[in-house]
Amino acid sequence: MAEQEVILFGMCISPFSRRIELALKIKGIQYQYIEEDLSNKSPLLLKYNPVHKKVPVLVHNGKPIAESLVILEYIDETWQNNPILPKDxxxxxxxxxxxxxxxxxxxxxxxxxxxxxxxxxxxxxxxxxxxxxxxxxxxxxxxxxxxxxxxxxxxxxxxxxxxxxxxxxxxxxxxxxxxxxxxxxxxxxxxxxxxxxxxxxxxxxxxxxxxxxxxxxxxxxxx
Known part of the structure:
Protein backbone atom coordinates (compact mmCIF):
# COMPACT_ATOMS: atom_id res chain seq x y z
CA MET A 1 0.00 0.00 0.00
CA ALA A 2 1.36 3.39 -1.00
CA GLU A 3 2.01 5.93 1.74
CA GLN A 4 -0.80 8.42 2.25
CA GLU A 5 1.25 11.60 1.83
CA VAL A 6 -0.85 13.19 -0.88
CA ILE A 7 -1.28 16.87 -1.76
CA LEU A 8 -3.51 18.18 -4.54
CA PHE A 9 -3.01 21.66 -5.98
CA GLY A 10 -6.24 22.66 -7.69
CA MET A 11 -8.85 25.29 -8.37
CA CYS A 12 -12.45 24.78 -7.29
CA ILE A 13 -13.92 25.73 -10.69
CA SER A 14 -11.51 23.62 -12.75
CA PRO A 15 -13.10 20.45 -14.17
CA PHE A 16 -9.58 19.02 -14.43
CA SER A 17 -8.97 19.48 -10.69
CA ARG A 18 -12.39 18.07 -9.84
CA ARG A 19 -11.57 14.92 -11.82
CA ILE A 20 -8.69 14.23 -9.49
CA GLU A 21 -10.72 14.92 -6.34
CA LEU A 22 -13.39 12.45 -7.46
CA ALA A 23 -10.81 9.75 -8.22
CA LEU A 24 -9.16 10.27 -4.81
CA LYS A 25 -12.53 10.06 -3.06
CA ILE A 26 -13.57 6.93 -4.97
CA LYS A 27 -10.30 5.34 -3.86
CA GLY A 28 -10.74 6.55 -0.26
CA ILE A 29 -7.37 8.33 -0.31
CA GLN A 30 -6.73 10.98 2.34
CA TYR A 31 -5.25 14.11 0.79
CA GLN A 32 -4.45 17.73 1.50
CA TYR A 33 -6.08 20.18 -0.89
CA ILE A 34 -4.45 23.51 -1.76
CA GLU A 35 -6.60 26.01 -3.68
CA GLU A 36 -4.62 28.00 -6.25
CA ASP A 37 -5.31 31.49 -7.52
CA LEU A 38 -4.25 31.17 -11.16
CA SER A 39 -3.85 34.94 -11.50
CA ASN A 40 -1.31 34.80 -8.66
CA LYS A 41 0.26 31.33 -8.76
CA SER A 42 2.02 30.10 -5.65
CA PRO A 43 5.78 29.41 -5.64
CA LEU A 44 4.97 25.78 -4.79
CA LEU A 45 2.78 25.35 -7.88
CA LEU A 46 5.51 26.84 -10.07
CA LYS A 47 8.06 24.57 -8.40
CA TYR A 48 5.99 21.41 -8.87
CA ASN A 49 4.73 22.20 -12.39
CA PRO A 50 7.38 24.40 -14.02
CA VAL A 51 6.46 23.25 -17.54
CA HIS A 52 2.75 24.11 -17.75
CA LYS A 53 2.41 26.18 -14.55
CA LYS A 54 -1.20 25.10 -14.09
CA VAL A 55 -3.48 22.89 -12.01
CA PRO A 56 -4.04 20.14 -11.15
CA VAL A 57 -0.79 18.87 -9.68
CA LEU A 58 -0.72 15.81 -7.45
CA VAL A 59 2.25 15.53 -5.09
CA HIS A 60 2.75 12.02 -3.69
CA ASN A 61 5.54 11.59 -1.16
CA GLY A 62 7.19 14.76 -2.50
CA LYS A 63 7.00 13.68 -6.15
CA PRO A 64 4.81 15.86 -8.42
CA ILE A 65 2.61 14.58 -11.25
CA ALA A 66 0.93 17.04 -13.65
CA GLU A 67 -1.85 16.79 -16.27
CA SER A 68 -5.19 15.34 -15.15
CA LEU A 69 -5.30 12.29 -17.45
CA VAL A 70 -1.77 11.31 -16.38
CA ILE A 71 -2.66 11.85 -12.71
CA LEU A 72 -5.78 9.67 -13.01
CA GLU A 73 -3.74 6.78 -14.39
CA TYR A 74 -1.08 7.28 -11.70
CA ILE A 75 -3.72 7.15 -8.96
CA ASP A 76 -5.21 3.98 -10.41
CA GLU A 77 -1.85 2.24 -10.69
CA THR A 78 -0.66 3.35 -7.24
CA TRP A 79 -3.83 2.58 -5.25
CA GLN A 80 -5.30 -0.56 -6.75
CA ASN A 81 -8.52 -0.74 -4.71
CA ASN A 82 -11.71 0.41 -6.46
CA PRO A 83 -10.11 0.42 -9.93
CA ILE A 84 -11.26 3.17 -12.29
CA LEU A 85 -9.61 1.93 -15.50
CA PRO A 86 -10.79 -1.39 -16.96
CA LYS A 87 -8.52 -4.40 -16.39
CA ASP A 88 -8.96 -5.66 -19.94
Missing part, protein backbone atom coordinates in the same frame (compact mmCIF):
# COMPACT_ATOMS: atom_id res chain seq x y z
CA UNK A 89 -6.25 -4.08 -22.18
CA UNK A 90 -8.66 -3.45 -25.06
CA UNK A 91 -11.23 -1.74 -22.82
CA UNK A 92 -8.44 0.36 -21.27
CA UNK A 93 -7.31 1.44 -24.74
CA UNK A 94 -10.89 2.41 -25.70
CA UNK A 95 -11.31 4.45 -22.50
CA UNK A 96 -8.03 6.28 -23.22
CA UNK A 97 -9.08 6.86 -26.83
CA UNK A 98 -12.32 8.60 -25.79
CA UNK A 99 -10.56 10.60 -23.08
CA UNK A 100 -8.15 11.98 -25.70
CA UNK A 101 -11.09 12.63 -28.02
CA UNK A 102 -12.72 14.80 -25.33
CA UNK A 103 -9.48 16.67 -24.61
CA UNK A 104 -8.31 17.18 -28.19
CA UNK A 105 -11.53 17.41 -30.22
CA UNK A 106 -14.54 18.36 -28.10
CA UNK A 107 -13.04 20.86 -25.65
CA UNK A 108 -11.06 23.00 -28.13
CA UNK A 109 -14.10 23.20 -30.44
CA UNK A 110 -16.47 24.12 -27.59
CA UNK A 111 -14.12 26.88 -26.40
CA UNK A 112 -14.36 28.54 -29.82
CA UNK A 113 -18.06 29.30 -29.15
CA UNK A 114 -17.05 31.94 -26.56
CA UNK A 115 -15.58 34.42 -29.03
CA UNK A 116 -17.76 33.46 -32.02
CA UNK A 117 -21.03 35.14 -32.97
CA UNK A 118 -23.96 34.63 -35.33
CA UNK A 119 -23.62 32.08 -38.12
CA UNK A 120 -20.03 31.22 -37.19
CA UNK A 121 -21.14 30.37 -33.65
CA UNK A 122 -24.03 28.24 -34.96
CA UNK A 123 -21.60 26.26 -37.14
CA UNK A 124 -19.25 25.66 -34.19
CA UNK A 125 -22.15 24.52 -31.98
CA UNK A 126 -23.16 22.04 -34.68
CA UNK A 127 -19.57 20.74 -34.79
CA UNK A 128 -19.63 20.26 -31.01
CA UNK A 129 -22.91 18.33 -31.27
CA UNK A 130 -21.47 16.09 -33.97
CA UNK A 131 -18.51 15.26 -31.74
CA UNK A 132 -20.64 14.79 -28.61
CA UNK A 133 -22.86 12.44 -30.60
CA UNK A 134 -19.95 9.98 -30.84
CA UNK A 135 -19.91 9.91 -27.02
CA UNK A 136 -23.71 9.59 -26.95
CA UNK A 137 -23.43 6.45 -29.09
CA UNK A 138 -20.62 5.07 -26.91
CA UNK A 139 -22.76 5.54 -23.78
CA UNK A 140 -26.12 4.46 -25.21
CA UNK A 141 -27.58 1.43 -23.41
CA UNK A 142 -25.09 1.60 -20.52
CA UNK A 143 -25.39 3.07 -17.02
CA UNK A 144 -21.81 4.36 -17.16
CA UNK A 145 -19.13 4.54 -19.83
CA UNK A 146 -17.22 1.81 -18.00
CA UNK A 147 -20.29 -0.43 -17.57
CA UNK A 148 -21.78 -0.97 -14.13
CA UNK A 149 -19.94 1.62 -12.04
CA UNK A 150 -18.15 4.98 -12.31
CA UNK A 151 -14.86 4.62 -14.14
CA UNK A 152 -12.08 6.58 -15.78
CA UNK A 153 -14.06 7.88 -18.74
CA UNK A 154 -17.02 8.88 -16.56
CA UNK A 155 -14.65 10.93 -14.40
CA UNK A 156 -13.04 12.53 -17.47
CA UNK A 157 -16.29 13.45 -19.24
CA UNK A 158 -18.59 14.36 -16.33
CA UNK A 159 -17.04 17.62 -15.16
CA UNK A 160 -16.66 18.85 -18.75
CA UNK A 161 -20.32 18.04 -19.49
CA UNK A 162 -21.39 19.70 -16.23
CA UNK A 163 -19.32 22.80 -17.08
CA UNK A 164 -21.09 22.95 -20.47
CA UNK A 165 -24.47 22.89 -18.69
CA UNK A 166 -23.56 25.70 -16.28
CA UNK A 167 -21.93 27.64 -19.11
CA UNK A 168 -25.07 27.52 -21.22
CA UNK A 169 -27.11 29.07 -18.38
CA UNK A 170 -24.89 32.16 -18.61
CA UNK A 171 -24.13 32.34 -22.34
CA UNK A 172 -27.36 30.82 -23.74
CA UNK A 173 -25.10 28.70 -25.97
CA UNK A 174 -26.64 25.24 -25.68
CA UNK A 175 -24.12 22.44 -26.10
CA UNK A 176 -26.01 19.68 -24.25
CA UNK A 177 -29.76 19.11 -24.64
CA UNK A 178 -32.12 16.24 -23.83
CA UNK A 179 -33.47 16.35 -27.38
CA UNK A 180 -30.11 15.80 -29.06
CA UNK A 181 -28.17 13.92 -26.34
CA UNK A 182 -30.71 11.97 -24.23
CA UNK A 183 -28.27 9.28 -23.04
CA UNK A 184 -25.67 11.83 -21.89
CA UNK A 185 -28.33 13.92 -20.09
CA UNK A 186 -29.71 10.83 -18.32
CA UNK A 187 -26.17 9.83 -17.36
CA UNK A 188 -25.45 13.31 -15.92
CA UNK A 189 -28.64 13.15 -13.83
CA UNK A 190 -27.64 9.71 -12.54
CA UNK A 191 -24.17 10.93 -11.53
CA UNK A 192 -25.61 14.00 -9.79
CA UNK A 193 -27.49 11.66 -7.43
CA UNK A 194 -24.24 10.02 -6.24
CA UNK A 195 -22.95 11.60 -3.01
CA UNK A 196 -19.23 11.32 -3.80
CA UNK A 197 -19.80 13.04 -7.16
CA UNK A 198 -21.86 15.83 -5.57
CA UNK A 199 -19.04 16.51 -3.10
CA UNK A 200 -16.79 17.40 -6.05
CA UNK A 201 -19.11 19.69 -8.01
CA UNK A 202 -17.89 23.32 -8.08
CA UNK A 203 -20.01 25.76 -6.02
CA UNK A 204 -22.70 26.99 -8.41
CA UNK A 205 -22.45 30.74 -7.71
CA UNK A 206 -18.65 30.70 -7.92
CA UNK A 207 -18.86 28.76 -11.17
CA UNK A 208 -21.32 31.24 -12.72
CA UNK A 209 -19.25 34.23 -11.53
CA UNK A 210 -16.12 32.65 -13.05
CA UNK A 211 -17.86 32.11 -16.41
CA UNK A 212 -19.13 35.71 -16.48
CA UNK A 213 -15.66 37.07 -15.70
CA UNK A 214 -14.10 34.80 -18.35
CA UNK A 215 -16.71 35.95 -20.89
CA UNK A 216 -16.04 39.63 -20.17
CA UNK A 217 -12.29 39.07 -20.51
CA UNK A 218 -12.80 37.26 -23.83
CA UNK A 219 -14.99 40.10 -25.16
CA UNK A 220 -12.51 42.76 -24.03
CA UNK A 221 -9.58 41.02 -25.73
CA UNK A 222 -11.50 40.66 -29.01
CA UNK A 223 -12.45 44.39 -29.11
Missing amino acids: PYSRAIARFWAKFVEEKILPTALKTIAAEGKEQEQIIEQVYQKLNFLENELNGKDFFGGGSIGYLDIVVFFIARAFQVNQEVTQVELISKEKLPAICKWIEKLLKIDVVNECIPPREKHIAFIRAHLEAAKSSSN
